Amino acid sequence: MRALIAAATGLALAFALAFAITLLGSTTGETSPKPLLTTVPAHP
Amino acid sequence: MRHRTGLILLALAVFFAALSPLLRWYVFPSVAKIPAGQYQDMVLEAKDATLLDYGTFTERKVSKVTIVQTLKGNVEASEKIEKTAGRDIVVWDGLSYVQGPDGEMVSKIPERYIFDAHTQEPVHATGEMVDGDPIRREGLEFKWPFLTEKRDYEYFDAQARVTAPIHYKGTQDFRGVEVYYFEQTIPWTEVPFPRTMPVEGITRETVAETGTTRWYTTVRKFWVEPVTGAPVYGEEIHKEELRGGTLLGDREKVTAFAGHVKMREDYIEHTVDMVKSQRLLVLLMTSYLPWGFLGLGVLLLALALYVEARGRRPGDPESSRASAPEPVSA
Structure with missing residues (x-):
């Protein structure tokens, strides 16, 4: 029984971490203030 | 236990x-998705190219034609489309600015590319356009999907506004990176004149009245890093002609542009370095x-x-x- 509880805890933690990573990874950011270029940049 | x-x-x-x-x-x-707010620029050059002199409507040899390509993620527009699409969307506002050897503008073509942030599949929404013309884009443009496969893809050609296959032609080593080489040929096709012409007073409409048409062909080559789906290098053997109409007098056709367009060396190095680091993240x-x-x-x-x-x-x-x-x- 204790082995089953330990395995279930491991499984639950794995799912919790996976959900947390996907939530953290869904930030969108902002539109860059930089313009669409009409001059040749000197470097990247 | x-x-x-x-x-x-x-x-x-x-x-x-x-x-x-x-x-x-x-x-x-x-x-794994393209960030909605991504900004990137690219410089391509065609050395010893042929360009049309719009003053005399004759072709001339020039030392270099430069193409500056900017892609800017429009976060507000993508969030608006996401509300109805129900998935992560990227809206790229792009500009292809072509500059002659003396720094003069040859053409500038704006574009709005709307696509799924995860799969890079096009998404159709109001505002999708090339040079102000509403379009319905099919296939890829600029970037391949993550974990690119060894197969042909459909690729959108913004000049001709058509989608055609881009063929997988083999695996190569490009500066230490394993890449898939893709090639697409667009045969001679009549294409619209750009809305912004290099000479003041000449517009798409005034040219159309003369009966002169614009034709284009290209061989498009991409070397794509398959894990990220990012092209690390690109080339185009690009030709444009003006045909018929009163603008050309007794000439049947004149070359408007001909050149072998290649990425500038510093941009190649920058792109390869960037793709190498992103490749590691995806592989992880x-x-x-x-x-x-x-x-x-x-x-x-x-x-x-x-x-x-x-x-x-x-x-x-x-x-x-x-x-x-x-x-x-x-």
Whole structure:
């Protein structure tokens, strides 16, 4: 029984971490203030 | 299992073994996406090119034509489309600015490309356009999907506003990076004149009145890093002609542009470095970590069993109890 509880805890933690990573990874950011270029940049 | 250490090891074994497929098939598809606010520029050059002199409508040889391509993620526009689409969307506002050898503008073509942030499949929404003309884009443009396959894809040609296959032609090594080489040929096709012409007073409409038409052909080549789907290098053998009409007098056709367009060296180096670092991140999620976690899970499980087995020594009251025969009643 204790082995089953330990395995279930491991499984639950794995799912919790996976959900947390996907939530953290869904930030969108902002539109860059930089313009669409009409001059040749000197470097990247 | 009775020992605390064995139970902790078992929990960790299950944790890592479960995290392995979760990372590959749940986390990776969710987090691997093009950021909505991405900004990038690219400089391409065509050396010893042929260009049309719009003053005399004759072709001339020039030392260099430069194409500056900017892609800017429009976060507000993508959030607006996401509300109805119900998935992660990227809206790229792009500009292809072509400059002659003396710095004069040859053409500038704006574009709005709307696509799924995860798959790079086009998404159709108001505002999708090339040079102000509403279009319905099919196929890829600029970037391949993550984990690109060795097969032909459909690729959108912004000049001709058509989608045509881009063929997988083999795997190559490009500056230490394994890449898939793709090639697309657009045969001679009549294309619209740009809305912004290099000479003031000449517009798409005034040219159309003369009966002169614009034709274009290109061989488009991309070297794509397959893990990220990012092109690390690109070339185009590009030709444009003006044909017929009163603008050309008694000439049947004149070359408007002809050149072998290649990425500028510093941009190649920058792109290769950037793709190498992103490739590592994708490989971590699709290969290194899932396999590592699976191995760790198996190792921890073996360790948990070993700890448990060691704990069950002969003479141990619990193990003796477990192995003692049950009384049988007839």
